[in-house]
Amino acid sequence: MSETLFTGISQLVTPRPGPQRGAAMRELNMTEDAALLVKDGVTHWVGPAAQAPTAAETVDLGGRAVVPGLVDPHTHAVWAGDRLADWEAKLSGATYEEILARGGGIRSTMRATAAAGVEELVALARPRLAALRASGATTTEVKSGYGLDFDAELRMLRAVRELQAEFELRPTLLIHVPPTEGRTAYVQGVCADLIPQVAREGLAEAVDVFTEKEAFSVEETRQIFAAARTHGLRVKLHADQFHAIGGTELACEVGALSVDHLEASTEAQIRALAASDTVATILPGVTLHLGLPAAPGRKLIDAGAIVAVGTDLNPGSSPVFSTQLALALAIRLCKLTPAEALTACTVNAAHALGLPDRGSLSAGQRADFLVLHSPDWRDLPYTLGASPVQDVFLAGVKL
Ligand code: NIG
Ligand code: FE
Numbered sequence: 262m263s264e265t266l267f268t269g270i271s272q273l274v275t276p277r278p279g280p281q282r283g284a285a286m287r288e289l290n291m292t293e294d295a296a297l298l299v300k301d302g303v304t305h306w307v308g309p310a311a312q313a314p315t316a317a318e319t320v321d322l323g324g325r326a327v328v329p330g331l332v333d334p335h336t337h338a339v340w341a342g343d344r345l346a347d348w349e350a351k352l353s354g355a356t357y358e359e360i361l362a363r364g365g366g367i368r369s370t371m372r373a374t375a376a377a378g379v380e381e382l383v384a385l386a387r388p389r390l391a392a393l394r395a396s397g398a399t400t401t402e403v404k405s406g407y408g409l410d411f412d413a414e415l416r417m418l419r420a421v422r423e424l425q426a427e428f429e430l431r432p433t434l435l436i437h438v439p440p441t442e443g444r445t446a447y448v449q450g451v452c453a454d455l456i457p458q459v460a461r462e463g464l465a466e467a468v469d470v471f472t473e474k475e476a477f478s479v480e481e482t483r484q485i486f487a488a489a490r491t492h493g494l495r496v497k498l499h500a501d502q503f504h505a506i507g508g509t510e511l512a513c514e515v516g517a518l519s520v521d522h523l524e525a526s527t528e529a530q531i532r533a534l535a536a537s538d539t540v541a542t543i544l545p546g547v548t549l550h551l552g553l554p555a556a557p558g559r560k561l562i563d564a565g566a567i568v569a570v571g572t573d574l575n576p577g578s579s580p581v582f583s584t585q586l587a588l589a590l591a592i593r594l595c596k597l598t599p600a601e602a603l604t605a606c607t608v609n610a611a612h613a614l615g616l617p618d619r620g621s622l623s624a625g626q627r628a629d630f631l632v633l634h635s636p637d638w639r640d641l642p643y644t645l646g647a648s649p650v651q652d653v654f655l656a657g658v659k660l
Contacts, residue, residue, distance in 0.1 A: 262301055265657060266316035270295040271636035272326040273307060276604040278621040280540070280612035283565040286604040290623075291638075297327065299628040302656030307622055325651060326638040328603065329622050330399025330629030332610035333584040335521050335542055335571030337435070338393070338403045339386045339417050342373025344576040357551055357578065358503060361475050366577055367407070367438050374407035374417065382420035389574060389582060390428045394660070396583035397641075397650045399429060399629035402571075402614055404469055406435030411455045418464040429629075429655060431614050433497070434465040436485055438476050448481050452488035460492035466615070467495040467518060472508030479507040486515055495615055501526040502547075513537040519569065519613040523556040524548065531557060535564035540613040543605075544573035545590035546581030558595030569609040570595075570602060585650060589642055599642035628657040 273295035277288070296313035298306040306314060347360050347369065360366040374382070386403070393401055403421045408414030414434065421432040434456070440447050459465050468489035470482045476499075477485070486496045495518050500508030502522040509530040512520045519540035523530065524547070534541045543556035561568050572587040573579040581587055588606045591597045597605060608620035619627040632652040633640055640649045653660045 263657070264298070264300050264317045266313055266319045267297040267299065267322055267327070268310050268313065268319060269321040269323050269325070270297065270310070270327045271324050272638050273297060273622060274326065274328050274603070274638040275622040276608045276620070278608060278623050278626055279617065280538070280567045280609055281604050282567045283562060286562055286568065286601040286609070287598055289600050289603065295327070297622065297630070299657035302628055302658070304622055304624055304626050304628045306624060322632050324636050326633045326636055326640070327622070328631050328633070328638055328641060329607045329620055330631055330653065330655070331397040331584045331588065331606045332400045332614065332616070332620055333393055333398040333571050333587070334402050334519065334569050334610040334613040335544060335573050336393070336401055336403050337406060337573070337575035338389045338401070339382050339405070339420050340370050340374050340407050340576055341377040341382065341385055342370055342576070344370060347577065358475055361438070370576055371407045371409045375409035375413040379416050379419045379423065382417060383423045386420060386424060387427070390424060390430070392582040393572065393574065393584050394428060394653060395650065396585040396648055397631050397653065398584040399653060399655050400431065400611065400614070400616065400619060401428060402431045402433055404433045404435035405465070406437035406469070411450065414455060415458070415464065418459065422464065432465045433467045433469050434459050434494070435469040435471070436477065437471050448484055451485055456488045456492050456494065460494055465494065467497055469497045469499060471499040472506065473499070473502055474504050474506060479511055482508060482511060497521065497613070501530055505530055509533055513539050518615055521571070522547070523561070524553045526557060531560055531564050531566065534561060534566040538567070540569045540609060541566045542569040542571055542613050543591060543595050544571055544579060544587070545594040546572050546579035546587055548594050549590060550579050550581070555594040558591060558597050562597065562601060567609050567612060568597070568601070568605050569613045570605040571610065583648070585641060585648065586645065589645055592642055599639060602642050628654065630654045
């Protein structure tokens with residue numbers, strides 16, 4: 262059995278375990294001059310250093326602030342090619358949807374990704390995941406979705422599986438954009454072939470769908486959700502990014518893990534999310550990069566929703582390689598308070614992945630935590646463009 266007492270913690274700041282909604286998102290526990298006892302990778306005791314139990318080993322963290330490891334609940338970290346030409350087109354006035362409609366955008370990343378083998382995808386994704394982790398992400402979701410055909414989707418998920426040994430990853434099968442011809446057969450194939458195979462091989466834990474005018478309809482999403490359920494996979498959604506066409510309502514109705522984006526959500530979608538256990542995941546990197554309106558983070562929390570924040574790391578809409586930066590941007594762009602943003606990036610993001618065992622530094626939870634450079638935890642939400650994270654601990658072990 263391993264047992265370590267961490268001391269020299271100026272502030273230990275954490276949300277309570279479990280998903281937090283509405284005003285409870287602001288209620289952090291703060292212990293000054295704290296200690297943290299970890300046994301076998303799990304937090305055993307947290308409290309004032311003066312009352313700390315003894316342990317076999319003691320590590321002095323040198324008077325720094327400690328917070329839970331961040332959970333990034335939404336990334337597309339596996340891709341090949343680049344979107345630099347699209348970005349220039351966008352800067353000259355083309356919209357994201359126009360670029361997609363003329364075969365660029367996601368479709369260009371699909372062509373490049375479909376041409377890459379598993380080892381190449383692994384090599385391309387590794388430094389991106391390392392950057393997210395250095396920024397504080399101790400658990401990271403990674404989606405497929407750039408496979409032009411089913412084999413390419415499976416290669417993406419196999420690449421995620423290969424990276425599992427190095428990173429704490431949660432894989433999702435993303436049904437992203439339909440083929441230009443034969444979409445009915447494509448959706449049938451997703452339901453009858455792709456989802457069953459992914460479930461059989463344990464290649465993903467959840468199925469995500471891009472429900473949008475340029476992508477899948479609500480009815481197609483419903484069919485894909487039904488197949489996911491039949492095969493024991495959870496469901497989640499990209500919805501209300503450009504148009505609120507009913508994806509959010511469907512997700513709440515079927516008890517999806519999360520609905521992500523929400524930039525175009527109106528009062529009706531906010532009400533549906535607030536009345537459900539489905540997490541509202543907002544992605545401020547997209548707002549920054551595409552210049553879209555921000556998701557209504559403030560309104561969602563005030564209405565009582567469970568709000569999470571993710572990077573949406575991807576080459577087209579959010580080249581944000583830092584989960585800490587997503588947290589910091591949610592405050593500036595979506596009007597969360599610093600305390601709400603910490604809750605959104607820890608326990609609520611864990612809930613969006615169906616992981617009740619992490620996100621809070623309290624007894625019984627995984628001991629994933631960050632040691633900041635600063636003695637004041639507020640440097641985590643404050644800092645833009647440099648990393649306030651000094652050390653990342655996964656299950657009590659420094660990486
Ligand atoms: O989350 N909106 C759809 N999918 C991604 C973008 C992917 C891409 O542009 O490559 C998103 O924003
Ligand atoms: Fe996304």
